[in-house]
Amino acid sequence: MAKKSVNKVTIVGCGPGSRKYLTGYAIHQISNAEVLIGSRRLLALFPEADAETYVLSNNYKLLITRIASLSKKKKRVVVLVSGDPGFFSYSKLIVDKIGIEKCEVIPGISSVQLAFAKIGRTWNDACFMSLHGRSAKLAAVVKKITDNAKVAVLTDNANNVKLIAKKLLETGIKEKRIFVCENLSLEKERIREFDVSSILKIRVSDLNVIIFLDED
Ligand SMILES: C[S@@+](CC[C@H](N)C(=O)[O-])C[C@H]1O[C@@H](n2cnc3c(N)ncnc32)[C@H](O)[C@@H]1O
Incomplete structure (x- = not known):
């Protein structure tokens, strides 16, 4: 058999x-x-x-x-x-x-596909990084954002967008548009835009994709 x-x-x-x-x-x-x-x-x-x-x-x-x-x-x-x-x-x-x-x-x-769809931008020209569960990557993420015009980052509760924004400001980077895309497709979905310094004051849900853009 x-x-x-x-x-x-x-x-x-x-x-x-x-x-x-x-x-x-x-x-x-x-x-x-x-x-x-x-x-x-x-x-x-x-x-x-x-x-x-x-x-x-x-x-x-x-x-x-x-x-x-x-x-x-x-x-x-x-x-x-x-x-x-x-x-x-x-x-x-x-x-x-x-x-x-x-x-x-x-x-x-992917969550990033939906995030780019929501903000009406292409993702074929984007760079991607994840801080989800990886605090050691913070410096590399900041360098990627500094060096590139369009970067999407996965974050979590601990390794979050506030840490990134603080590092960007320390490096002298103030001029990024930042899209915070939370709970995509879910009941509490929210898409908001900030500049680097105003991010420091906000609360962000754990489930999010952050998109950093050099655009006027
Ligand atoms: C382990 S990664 C998995 C990524 C997944 N493979 C993808 O393609 O979206 C988990 C991270 O994805 C992001 N994520 C997953 N689902 C999401 C959602 N519905 N809204 C916003 N971000 C989400 C968050 O950054 C989360 O920390």
């Missing part, structure tokens, strides 16, 4: 967070999952899913080993990641660990 092949682990880019931005193929693969893995926020998008679920938080390294062993048991494993899996994503750790030949990666709409 032919040996049943191992199921590929499906990594699904779930877009910025609202179901309306999911692709039809993503929904199809999620509805066929036997095991569904993702953050609480992403799992909550699929209350109808009839699958064993694992919540992804700071257990992400441990979960990779679990993902690899579940797929060897021929389970249909689907991992939900935010935005696009090719953009600062947990997807990379999974693919590096178990190999692309054992994965199927389904693209999603």
Whole structure:
């Protein structure tokens, strides 16, 4: 009898967070999952899913080993990641660990794509960096913003736009337009524009994309 092949682990880019931005193929693969893995926020998008679920938080390294062993048991494993899996994503750790030949990666709409759409600018000429979970990158992010006319930065609660603005001012950079794009596609979505010094006074939600522009 032919040996049943191992199921590929499906990594699904779930877009910025609202179901309306999911692709039809993503929904199809999620509805066929036997095991569904993702953050609480992403799992909550699929209350109808009839699958064993694992919540992804700071257990992400441990979960990779679990993902690899579940797929060897021929389970249909689907991992939900935010935005696009090719953009600062947990997807990379999974693919590096178990190999692309054992994965199927389904693209999603990135938070930066939606941010650029919202402010009506192109992103083909932009640079990208992430400070999400990486305070060590602050100096590199500031240099990138200083040296380039269009830069999008992913930030988080701790590594936030105020830290960047403070460093920019210390470096003598005052003339950037800054777009703060919060909770994209979600209920509390908000797109605001500031200059470098006024950013220091505002409150920003944890989930945000910041776009720095040299424009009059
Ligand atoms: C681990 S990264 C994942 C990025 C994702 N792969 C993408 O393509 O958008 C998480 C960061 O993405 C950004 N992000 C994700 N969803 C967002 C949303 N709905 N609104 C604003 N920013 C979002 C935030 O900067 C967050 O800290």
